Amino acid sequence: MDAISSLSVVEEAGVTNSGPCRIIEQPLPRELGTCVLIPGFLSRAECTALIEAAEGRGFSSAELDYPPSYRNNDRQVLADAQLAAQLLSRLREELPGGIERLLPGDLIPNWKLESINERFRLCRYQPGQRFHIHQDGVHHRDSDCRSMLTFMVYLTDGDDFEGGDTLFYAAGPQAGEGKSNLVARVRPHAGSLIVFDHSIWHAGEEVTRGVKHVLRSDLLFRGAPEMLTPVNTSVSHHQGYVWTLIELDDGRVASGGRDGSIRIWHEEGALSSSLTGHSQSVLGLIEVRPGVIASISRDRTLRYWDVAEERCIRSVTAHRAAVLSIVLTSGRMIATGSADHTIRLWSEDGTLVRSLVGHDGWVWGLVNLGQDLLASASEDGSVRIWNLGSGQCIATFPTSCALRTIDAFQPDLTGGPAHLAIGDASGQVTFLSMDLSDVRELVSFKAHDAAVRRVRFLHDGVLATCGEDNRLRIWSGNPSELIHEDTHGNFVTDVIELRSGSRVSCGYDGELRWR
Numbered sequence: 001m002d003a004i005s006s007l008s009v010v011e012e013a014g015v016t017n018s019g020p021c022r023i024i025e026q027p028l029p030r031e032l033g034t035c036v037l038i039p040g041f042l043s044r045a046e047c048t049a050l051i052e053a054a055e056g057r058g059f060s061s062a063e064l065d066y067p068p069s070y071r072n073n074d075r076q077v078l079a080d081a082q083l084a085a086q087l088l089s090r091l092r093e094e095l096p097g098g099i100e101r102l103l104p105g106d107l108i109p110n111w112k113l114e115s116i117n118e119r120f121r122l123c124r125y126q127p128g129q130r131f132h133i134h135q136d137g138v139h140h141r142d143s144d145c146r147s148m149l150t151f152m153v154y155l156t157d158g159d160d161f162e163g164g165d166t167l168f169y170a171a172g173p174q175a176g177e178g179k180s181n182l183v184a185r186v187r188p189h190a191g192s193l194i195v196f197d198h199s200i201w202h203a204g205e206e207v208t209r210g211v212k213h214v215l216r217s218d219l220l221f222r223g224a225p226e227m228l229t230p231v232n233t234s235v236s237h238h239q240g241y242v243w244t245l246i247e248l249d250d251g252r253v254a255s256g257g258r259d260g261s262i263r264i265w266h267e268e269g270a271l272s273s274s275l276t277g278h279s280q281s282v283l284g285l286i287e288v289r290p291g292v293i294a295s296i297s298r299d300r301t302l303r304y305w306d307v308a309e310e311r312c313i314r315s316v317t318a319h320r321a322a323v324l325s326i327v328l329t330s331g332r333m334i335a336t337g338s339a340d341h342t343i344r345l346w347s348e349d350g351t352l353v354r355s356l357v358g359h360d361g362w363v364w365g366l367v368n369l370g371q372d373l374l375a376s377a378s379e380d381g382s383v384r385i386w387n388l389g390s391g392q393c394i395a396t397f398p399t400s401c402a403l404r405t406i407d408a409f410q411p412d413l414t415g416g417p418a419h420l421a422i423g424d425a426s427g428q429v430t431f432l433s434m435d436l437s438d439v440r441e442l443v444s445f446k447a448h449d450a451a452v453r454r455v456r457f458l459h460d461g462v463l464a465t466c467g468e469d470n471r472l473r474i475w476s477g478n479p480s481e482l483i484h485e486d487t488h489g490n491f492v493t494d495v496i497e498l499r500s501g502s503r504v505s506c507g508y509d510g511e512l513r514w515r
């Protein structure tokens, strides 16, 4: 039987003054979460006006904000509180029974629709452009207000382009983007609104002819505070994803999150303090010297923090796009890697020393190799080795897949070849040996059923890997044999081993887990 369900008509919402009787459709089985389609939510004329205004302002590539292997469509961000208010009142008209009833049953009494996010994203897909399988990110407005449902209006009609359906899946990328996992396909019609749970896996199919436009936002709900308290033993004081972890010199743990904050934790997760100032996700942290942290962010800055005083002591615009990776070099400089394809070297106090140019994609990972050498891993699929004294790239190791993370281990402390581990977007982990400019592959294995987010050597060549299959796996060095596995409720983003011997991991479920 074909796994793709046909659209089923579940309700007539009644006549509004803007047009004929509206039919609300529910394209997905209820158990996957909320998903409703309201045809004719905007008129054709309104859609055309929105497209013309957007084209007039001009689109830019999303490449500075999202890696092309994730999405490669063009987009434009538009802050428009008036449009948000107008669309909200129209939505309330269309669903006189209340939008809250679209939420899963257990959330209905506790969450009230507050607004449509006024930060609209106008997206344009031209031939060859698509948005790979993903879940939508939660937007946290304040501690009691968050987005739960995606709000998306198709502005162009499916008759005007080929491809470009919105695809809904029963599970994440670990189950494959193939047809077997596909539950429904929604053909865009100009003016149709689709509202669905952020957590439903979906994709924007590649457009093969013509142009598709969508208007994208989120529905923000305010919740009763008791709904927001974590119910398990793990810690979740970040609002949304946790990206990265480090152990501080004093034994505490620092974490960086999508909420732009850095949180400092005592052992076992008692919150000690919070450093706020970044306006977007904190993607990397290092301790520059005891008591001073450097952080990098999607907001393009490098910030320095006095941990004891809980104060930002310096902020530098470090790159032309998101800053993705940071490491302390053997010469006590700071290296940062960015979505602008460059690596930059900074003196300890944040003065730019030089830029390292050569990668042709996002620089996701950096690792210090000692002796003034640095290794980088990029979305362009290559590892590069850099001499920091000269700024020259002294070796390049190409692979066939976008790289997301790198770490190094020195098996022989007297200076023998280093071992590098790299993780890629397909779930593959590869060990390399590196002797001066000679980089060779030792072994490569499928570590995860989805992209690898982080590789970290723990001790004695034991490697931890974090995956978008929600798994944390620990591998004995060589040959790579799985010795332990843990899970998170969503993508696992980082893991560190503390000097006490315990491990802490974090992920998109917003949690830090001590094990």
Ligand SMILES: O=C(O)CCC(=O)C(=O)O
Binding pocket: 123, 131, 136, 164, 165, 166, 167, 202, 203, 204, 205, 214, 216
């Ligand atoms: O274009 C589509 O059909 C899907 C877009 C999407 O998933 C998004 O903007 O989050």
Ligand SMILES: [Fe+2]
Binding pocket: 134, 135, 136, 150, 202
């Ligand atoms: Fe999406």
